[in-house]
Every structure is written in structure tokens, then in C-alpha cells.
Amino acid sequence: MGENYDGHDFIGSALKKGADGFVFESGYKEKLKLWKKNLKLKNFNGLIILQSDNNLTFLENIAYSYIRKFSPTVIGITGSVGKTITKDFLVNILSKEYRVEFTPRNYNTEIGVSKSILEIDSQTDFFIAELGMRGKGQIEMLSGICNLDIGAIMAVGESHIAFFKDLREIAIAKAEIAEILYKNNGILFLNNDD
Structure with missing residues (x-):
């Protein structure tokens, strides 16, 4: 659905x-x-x-289990801008030495990320996902499905202002990526200019 x-x-x-x-x-x-x-x-x-x-929950649960079965290193990228170019850059660099799967185009929703996870296999070294946001809790949910090892917040801007009161609320929602990284002993990269 x-x-x-x-x-x-x-x-x-x-x-x-x-x-x-x-x-x-x-x-x-x-x-x-x-x-x-x-x-x-x-x-x-x-x-x-x-x-x-609920078929969406079913798909998310399958993806959640599937990525844990193969355990590639998982990189999640969020931000108001810069997600796709950063993902493409990382895919280009890492695929020279490793087997990399990733979310194509801007498949950055729960459906797109979950479907992309189902493309990995035992040979996959890295999975790189764009994590889009349409409201509070979505970055946390996508990060949890992916089981992130590494995360990046590229920028916080007003592109999501329709879903939030102000820029501060957008930043808090983007920072949800840190919760799963903390649980997984992961690494978070921040855009220091933002």
C-alpha cells in the first residue's frame, strides 16, 4: 500500500x-x-x-529481519538537502573495492528503503540508504529497520517545514538517527556548518 x-x-x-x-x-x-x-x-x-x-508493517518487518540475516555495514544518510549526491558519492567510491547495494533514486521512504534492503545478499559488504522524512518518528523508524552502523546528517533546512513548527523541530527529528547509532555503537557524521 x-x-x-x-x-x-x-x-x-x-x-x-x-x-x-x-x-x-x-x-x-x-x-x-x-x-x-x-x-x-x-x-x-x-x-x-x-x-x-498491515502490509506496510509486514514489509518493514521482513526488511528488518532480512538485513540482520546478512549483516552488511549499513550507512544511513538524512538531511534536508544533499542526501542523494552523498549516497551516490559513497556508492561510487566504495563499489571500487566492495559489493554495495543502495536505495535507488530517492527511494527514501519506508516502502523504498524496505524494498531496497530485499536486494542485498550474503555477498553485500555495504548497504547505503537515503532516509527521507515526512514527520516526527520517521527517521528513527527507518534507522531501526536498516540497523545502521554509520549515519550522516547532511543539512537541516526548511524543506520539511510543512510538517514542523520551526527549524529546531526539524533538527530534532533529523537527530533521531542518533538513537539507533547509539544502540549499535555506531558513528554519526554531522555537517558542522549547519
């Missing part, structure tokens, strides 16, 4: 393309019959079908 799309609408086409299964939210049980009818399936035998109370 996203802002613009409901993943349930894509289950039928995913099954047609050979998906081995799907996850659906409890409230969509009636759609199961429709998918089965439209796909001319007698039953769902052989498919992995998981029911969740």
Missing part, C-alpha cells in the same frame, strides 16, 4: 507472471475469490499466501 497505489491491485498480474505467492491484508479476503476467478484457478494450491494486518 502506498500513497498512489494499492499493491493488492497487482496481485492478479503478478500471479499471471509466475509469482509463487502473495501477501494480502485481512480486509481483502473477498478479493481472493475475484483473483481466483479472473485467473481461472481452481484453487490456490502450491502458492504461498500470507495474510497480514
Whole structure:
């Protein structure tokens, strides 16, 4: 489930393309019959079908467990500006010597970060994530999913002012990255000019 799309609408086409299964939210049980009818399936035998109370939470929990299974060094980058260029710079440098996975483009939400985590494997040395923010608690949540080892706050500016009272509140929300780094004995880089 996203802002613009409901993943349930894509289950039928995913099954047609050979998906081995799907996850659906409890409230969509009636759609199961429709998918089965439209796909001319007698039953769902052989498919992995998981029911969740909330698909976004399910995706986040899968990503949370998945990144801990492989334990790459995880770098999280937040800030009002400079996230993408910093991520791209680090990917360029580190990938010369290491296997690096990262959030593509600006996949910096709970969906984008979680989906990107699912691209790592046992050969991944580094995972670099942009951590976007649409409100209080989001940086803490994304940092927790990623299990950060290293973090950076690039800049604190007014680009998120619609969600906060003032620049001070934005800075406090960006500083949520420090909580998981503290728990993980991690390293935090700050833009000293800000």
C-alpha cells in the first residue's frame, strides 16, 4: 500500500507472471475469490499466501529481519538537502573495492528503503540508504529497520517545514538517527556548518 497505489491491485498480474505467492491484508479476503476467478484457478494450491494486518508493517518487518540475516555495514544518510549526491558519492567510491547495494533514486521512504534492503545478499559488504522524512518518528523508524552502523546528517533546512513548527523541530527529528547509532555503537557524521 502506498500513497498512489494499492499493491493488492497487482496481485492478479503478478500471479499471471509466475509469482509463487502473495501477501494480502485481512480486509481483502473477498478479493481472493475475484483473483481466483479472473485467473481461472481452481484453487490456490502450491502458492504461498500470507495474510497480514498491515502490509506496510509486514514489509518493514521482513526488511528488518532480512538485513540482520546478512549483516552488511549499513550507512544511513538524512538531511534536508544533499542526501542523494552523498549516497551516490559513497556508492561510487566504495563499489571500487566492495559489493554495495543502495536505495535507488530517492527511494527514501519506508516502502523504498524496505524494498531496497530485499536486494542485498550474503555477498553485500555495504548497504547505503537515503532516509527521507515526512514527520516526527520517521527517521528513527527507518534507522531501526536498516540497523545502521554509520549515519550522516547532511543539512537541516526548511524543506520539511510543512510538517514542523520551526527549524529546531526539524533538527530534532533529523537527530533521531542518533538513537539507533547509539544502540549499535555506531558513528554519526554531522555537517558542522549547519
